[in-house]
Amino acid sequence: MTPLRFALAGRDLPVDRALVLAQVEPAAAAVDAALAQGADLLDLGSADPAFVAEVRARHPRLALAATPGDAAGLCAAGADLLDVTGADPATAAAAARHGAALIAAGLEPGVTGLLDCPAGPGLLQRLAEPAPWPRLITLPDNGSGDAALAVAALAAWRGVQVVRTREVPRVRQALEMAASINGSRPPAAVLRALT
Template structure:
């Protein structure tokens, strides 16, 4: 079971988390939603396309210009409040690894803290417990935020990802996070090379078998680009293929740039699995 903003979802329900970057230098949109007005329009558009969650971030993951705590707050706190005011029932996630930022966005109305850097600031889980928000626990191999992996080695990347994320989730629960709101994420590309990310995709069912809700962030990632030798902007088909595999294995939340396309893939896989009926089925019957 997954619980977000007081709503419960069974294990067969898949949720689309739409990415909204409040950054001038995102690897994918290149600052398209840096302006507050453009970012709010992005929220409106993805909600209309069927996004269940919006994930708001104020710092790109890759190395780049240093963004301090106050600047990160400036980029996202008031924006979270604006989204909450316009969409009172929408699940709002914030992509941050800093506890002080997490506190500020929870006060502004965030429902989920997406810790993409694997508990680098252990205080973030404490904030999630204090405010009753959900928490995403990721596996990054212990790398420092905003650094690229370099010759990382794992004896078994899947086993280590399972052990690490489950340990983070158990700590969060011990602090007071709702067990149904402690989400785990193998964190494709983060602290990993392409071979690692492919292995995690192939064996994602092992993470699902923990019983924790699993989130995957596959959208336009480098492991897709390297696999197909394609640049950013040409990785949608590869992303959707990886999405289908993860959906077959039982991942529940999908952090994406393209909402409508992802929703179609998830619905198709769910129907093939037998947990969703076709929207209509008249062929051979009429």
């Protein structure tokens, strides 16, 4: 996997496994809980710029995503990624103008961002096709349940670099397992049984 590079402050992230993008409510306790559970990045949803600035002040090296209402304000507050999936093209253009990387279903050449690949039928076939941008999936049912964990592991095996979820600990464990099986990171524990 190639490193993910986000425009505002060059926050490079680990490359030995897919990353967990935790969807959190705009509250300090939710941010702290997601980070304690192992989130690599935070999706603050439709948080206002003041909350983004508060999180940025408390966690200056953490990559933050938000859904733009005020693209300029969110970028000035410290958002690295703006989720413009489903937004009108003017919103995406404004977000890109203000220096944020984008999360979008389609990206223009020269734009930095994550390609949002919807989970569902045909996901593995779509992931087999080459893409010029790193890919992100949002897990069904917020990542709860065994089916969502299987989707996360298979998507990571197929090269998805970011998995968005509300179920951080179990998804992180599934991504670490997939990376160990794939050989991109060492296993947490090596057990050898010889008879």
